[in-house]
Amino acid sequence: xxxxxxxxxxxxxxxxxxxxxxxxxxxxxxxxxxxxxxxxxxxxxxxxxxxxxxxxxxxxxxxxxxxxxxxxxxxxxxxxxxxxxxxxxxxxxxxxxxxxxxxxxxxxxxxxxxxxxxxxxxxxxxxxxxxxxxxxxxxxxxxxxxxxxxxxxxxxxxxxxxxxxxxxxxxxxxxxxxxxxxxxxxxxxxxxxxxxxxxxxxxxxxxxxxxxxxxxxxxxxxxxxxxxxxxxxxxxxxxxxxxxxxxxxxxxxxxxxxxxxxxxxx
Numbered sequence: 219x220x221x222x223x224x225x226x227x228x229x230x231x232x233x234x235x236x237x238x239x240x241x242x243x244x245x246x247x248x249x250x251x252x253x254x255x256x257x258x259x260x261x262x263x264x265x266x267x268x269x270x271x272x273x274x275x276x277x278x279x280x281x282x283x284x285x286x287x288x289x290x291x292x293x294x295x296x297x298x299x300x301x302x303x304x305x306x307x308x309x310x311x312x313x314x315x316x317x318x319x320x321x322x323x324x325x326x327x328x329x330x331x332x333x334x335x336x337x338x339x340x341x342x343x344x345x346x347x348x349x350x351x352x353x354x355x356x357x358x359x360x361x362x363x364x365x366x367x368x369x370x371x372x373x374x375x376x377x378x379x380x381x382x383x384x385x386x387x388x389x390x391x392x393x394x395x396x397x398x399x400x401x402x403x404x405x406x407x408x409x410x411x412x413x414x415x416x417x418x419x420x421x422x423x424x425x426x427x428x429x430x431x432x433x434x435x436x437x438x439x440x441x442x443x444x445x446x447x448x449x450x451x452x453x454x455x456x457x458x459x460x461x462x463x464x465x466x467x468x469x470x471x472x473x474x475x476x477x478x479x480x481x482x483x484x
Contacts, residue, residue, distance in 0.1 A: 342379025
């Protein structure tokens with residue numbers, strides 16, 4: 219926990235799926251943050267609306283639950299009425315290299331007084347058919363340079379990507395240049411949370427905040443029919459028990475390096 223401005227404890231939460239998940243955040247996140255001494259919270263909210271995308275209501279719920287910044291992904295611009303909010307609130311992000319994105323940014327700087335936290339949101343290219351997207355590696359270089367110019371001493375990267383190899387590669391590429399690289403999008407929490415050799419906290423995927431009995435948040439029967447019979451049914455989030463997954467870690471603002479990491483589920 220924060221001791222005299224020396225250490226920053228950070229919580230990053232994986233893709234929020236549906237209204238049940240936002241309700242769970244509102245009820246459970248404040249208690250978790252208090253019990254664990256969390257100083258800064260990053261939440262990926264790109265699927266937090268009733269179906270694909272993020273809405274005004276779901277973003278407000280996530281912020282009210284205790285998010286300092288909401289990151290996004292390939293579905294962030296799904297709802298047209300949400301898009302203008304990206305220009306109105308700099309703490310609502312979409313991937314900076316999202317093709318043809320006319321609204322918002324994938325970068326913000328949060329000045330906490332004792333630390334300046336930059337958050338970078340990027341989109342992968344492999345398997346996402348985002349060939350028009352700017353290369354996430356070169357885009358990261360530009361945004362890290364901006365963060366350094368802005369005086370950030372903590373830089374967090376949400377890399378919304380499909381391929382584990384692309385995520386791992388970016389983690390190693392940015393090791394020592396940012397405080398954390400965290401994968402999102404695949405909705406399954408991976409067992410590789412670590413501090414890389416040059417001091418960057420890393421996990422291939424934070425996991426999902428959504429229904430436990432589901433296929434990546436969706437009703438299992440819908441996905442079974444898609445794989446078995448080729449049915450293209452509309453995705454509907456499953457009902458039932460909801461779990462919140464993510465990563466808890468500490469960063470020393472004096473060195474910008476992570477001290478330890480731990481996966482969480484509550």
